[in-house]
Amino acid sequence: MAAHPKTFRHSLSRFTLYLMLIVSSVMMIVPFYWSVGTSLKLERFVFSNPPQWIPNPLVWVNYIQVLTRIPFPRYFANSVFVAVVVTLGHVFFDTLAAYAFAKLRFPGRDQIFFVMLLALMVPFQVNLIPLYKIMTILHWNNTYLALIIPNLTSIFGIFLMRQFLMTIPNELLDAARIDGCSEFGVFRKVVMPLALPGVATLVIFTFMGTWNDFLWPRIVINSEKLFTLPVGLALLQMKNTSNQAQIMAGTVLTALPMIIVFLFMQRQFIEGMTAGALKE
Amino acid sequence: MTAISLPHRFKRSVQKYTIPYLFIAVPVLSLIIFLFIPMIISFWWSLNEYTGLTAAKFVGLDNYIKLLTDDKIFAKGLVNTTLFVLLGMSIGPTLGLLTALMLNQNIRLRSVFRTAYYLPVMTSLVVVSTIWVMLYNQNGLFNTILQNLGLHKIGWLSDPHVAMISIAIASIWQGFGFETVVFLAALQSIPRELYEAAMMDGAGGWAKFRYITLPFLRPVILFVYIIGIIGSYQVFDQVFVMTSGGPVNSTTTIVYYLFNRFMNHRLGYASAVAYTLFAILVVFSYLQMRISREKA
Numbered sequence: 240m241a242a243h244p245k246t247f248r249h250s251l252s253r254f255t256l257y258l259m260l261i262v263s264s265v266m267m268i269v270p271f272y273w274s275v276g277t278s279l280k281l282e283r284f285v286f287s288n289p290p291q292w293i294p295n296p297l298v299w300v301n302y303i304q305v306l307t308r309i310p311f312p313r314y315f316a317n318s319v320f321v322a323v324v325v326t327l328g329h330v331f332f333d334t335l336a337a338y339a340f341a342k343l344r345f346p347g348r349d350q351i352f353f354v355m356l357l358a359l360m361v362p363f364q365v366n367l368i369p370l371y372k373i374m375t376i377l378h379w380n381n382t383y384l385a386l387i388i389p390n391l392t393s394i395f396g397i398f399l400m401r402q403f404l405m406t407i408p409n410e411l412l413d414a415a416r417i418d419g420c421s422e423f424g425v426f427r428k429v430v431m432p433l434a435l436p437g438v439a440t441l442v443i444f445t446f447m448g449t450w451n452d453f454l455w456p457r458i459v460i461n462s463e464k465l466f467t468l469p470v471g472l473a474l475l476q477m478k479n480t481s482n483q484a485q486i487m488a489g490t491v492l493t494a495l496p497m498i499i500v501f502l503f504m505q506r507q508f509i510e511g512m513t514a515g516a517l518k519e
Numbered sequence: 520m521t522a523i524s525l526p527h528r529f530k531r532s533v534q535k536y537t538i539p540y541l542f543i544a545v546p547v548l549s550l551i552i553f554l555f556i557p558m559i560i561s562f563w564w565s566l567n568e569y570t571g572l573t574a575a576k577f578v579g580l581d582n583y584i585k586l587l588t589d590d591k592i593f594a595k596g597l598v599n600t601t602l603f604v605l606l607g608m609s610i611g612p613t614l615g616l617l618t619a620l621m622l623n624q625n626i627r628l629r630s631v632f633r634t635a636y637y638l639p640v641m642t643s644l645v646v647v648s649t650i651w652v653m654l655y656n657q658n659g660l661f662n663t664i665l666q667n668l669g670l671h672k673i674g675w676l677s678d679p680h681v682a683m684i685s686i687a688i689a690s691i692w693q694g695f696g697f698e699t700v701v702f703l704a705a706l707q708s709i710p711r712e713l714y715e716a717a718m719m720d721g722a723g724g725w726a727k728f729r730y731i732t733l734p735f736l737r738p739v740i741l742f743v744y745i746i747g748i749i750g751s752y753q754v755f756d757q758v759f760v761m762t763s764g765g766p767v768n769s770t771t772t773i774v775y776y777l778f779n780r781f782m783n784h785r786l787g788y789a790s791a792v793a794y795t796l797f798a799i800l801v802v803f804s805y806l807q808m809r810i811s812r813e814k815a
Contacts, residue, residue: 256621256624256626257626259621260621260622260626260632263618263635263636264631264632264635264636266692267635267636267638267639267692267696268635268638270639270647270650270651270654270692271638271639271650273650273653273654273660274650274653277653285653286656286658286659286663288658288663288666288667289663289667290660290663290664332545332546333546335542335543335545336542336543336545336546336547338542339539339542339543340543343538343539343542344539345536345539345540346536348539351543351547355546355550358550358554358555360800360801360804361554361558361797362749362753362793362796362797362800363753364753364774364777364792364793364796364797365557365558365561365793365794365796365797366553366554366557366558366561367557367777367781367793368557368561368564368781368786368789368790368793369556369557369558369560369561369564369790370553370557371781372560372571372786373552373553373556373557389549389553391545391549392545392546392549394546394550397546421538422538422539422542423538426542447641450643451641451642451643451644451645453643453644453645453755453756453759454755454756454774454778457759458778458781468643469643469645469646469756472645472646472649473645473649473759473760476649476652476760477760477763483653483656486649486653487649487650487653489649490646490649490650493643493645493646494642494643494646497641497642497643498638498641498642501637501638501641502634505630505634508637508641509633509637509700509704
């Protein structure tokens with residue numbers, strides 16, 4: 240009987256733990272749920288009191304309007320195109336440079352890498368305005384080039400991949416060299432396949448960053464044809480002619496691809512997020 | 520002999536190193552063209568009165584002097600941004616640590632809960648802000664709930680005393696999952712034997728937390744704060760979508776002000792804002808390095 244109060248206390252603390260977990264998780268999910276719910280409501284029920292937790296009637300009209308009256312499919316295609324090209328660029332250029340920094344010897348290697356790490360601390364706002372001017376001079380404003388070319392590599396990506404490639408044993412590389420592989424051959428046939436788990440993290444990061452980027456595309460793109468999803472959504476939100484239900488349909492369409500990618504690749508997401516923090 | 524072998528050796532060494540230099544060429548060129556050169560231009564502009572439309576006029580430190588001594592909106596922006604950073608940094612990492620400690624218990628459905636915390640982190644800030652604009656609406660979900668509880672409505676984004684706090688709440692909700700995941704990974708890397716040894720010595724829950732968990736987490740906590748402070752000082756997307764800096768500049772932040780000056784063709788002045796922000800971030804980074812070195 241003496242054990243009873245202890246087990247009771249134990250199960251009480253278990254109960255509290257689960258209660259806190261559930262309540263906090265619900266608070267995380269409700270805004271998403273509310274956004275999806277609103278996108279499926281008729282406009283006049285958006286702010287009804289009592290709140291309509293389940294859309295009634297459930298309608299698709301907002302999606303149809305967003306997809307037909309506003310060039311949302313075009314925004315979507317722009318976002319996909321830019322994110323895919325930028326991600327491919329990062330996979331190739333970041334990994335290639337990371338390979339040189341991790342495994343090859345050349346004069347100035349460590350100095351160059353150190354300068355790159357310093358540059359990592361510069362906030363984007365410092366070079367933002369002249370960068371805009373450079374785009375104007377090159378006549379790249381309002382083109383995909385402005386969205387893609389300045390973002391084709393990143394120091395963070397090189398840093399991440401370098402950490403990863405350091406763990407590849409040199410013997411493997413030497414063996415390939417003895418077999419007559421050129422350095423690029425070593426990179427393509429040995430390094431890349433071994434780097435794939437790291438590349439997965441890099442892909443997710445770059446794709447997410449590009450997909451969600453706002454300030455740069457907002458500044459450098461004026462024509463609606465070239466808007467990416469976040470820019471299109473932000474401007475849709477600011478038009479006072481648009482209604483909340485439509486905006487939410489746009490919001491869901493903008494968020495959904497990232498959420499799907501995330502749910503399928505959670506492990507790489509989480510590993511990537513923690514890589515910078517723990518592998519110092 | 521040397522006359523023949525030197526060029527030969529030079530040629531060989533060029534050949535030897537061409538490959539690595541080629542491998543890093545694109546990132547290095549990209550760094551020079553898209554970062555270093557713009558940085559220098561930006562600094563030069565910050566010393567000029569420059570609209571981008573007419574020729575630049577050198578004014579020395581005038582932009583900085585005006586910015587720091589005679590610009591009420593910038594001063595407001597500095598205060599607003601600092602309030603945002605303080606709110607975010609006092610609540611975000613704490614929530615992250617609490618949730619990570621909960622997830623680190625022996626529980627079912629851990630990955631489901633973790634996903635819930637993490638979902639907003641990978642969602643774009645524009646999306647998150649759009650959702651919260653709707654929740655914060657005068658007749659939105661929050662006010663409807665308040666009303667049904669018999670309380671007064673709150674002007675979440677329309678009351679100048681509240682708007683910045685509202686933006687901070689939405690941002691904390693969006694971002695603390697990052698800290699959860701980082702802390703959870705760190706917690707799981709603490710060797711179990713340490714806790715078992717402490718248990719043998721009769722250490723209670725608090726003692727274990729205070730003398731094992733916290734010291735182990737210290738570098739990660741530092742990392743989270745410095746990343747958080749630097750990121751929060753650059754807050755922009757949320758302000759752009761939720762309030763456009765209003766009402767009456769109560770949510771104008773440093774970067775929003777920079778954007779605003781830029782859009783008004785005050786490129787020289789906007790560059791001075793950028794460098795002032797840079798200086799603030801350098802100070803924080805320096806402090807972080809000092810602190811981490813002392814602890815090491």
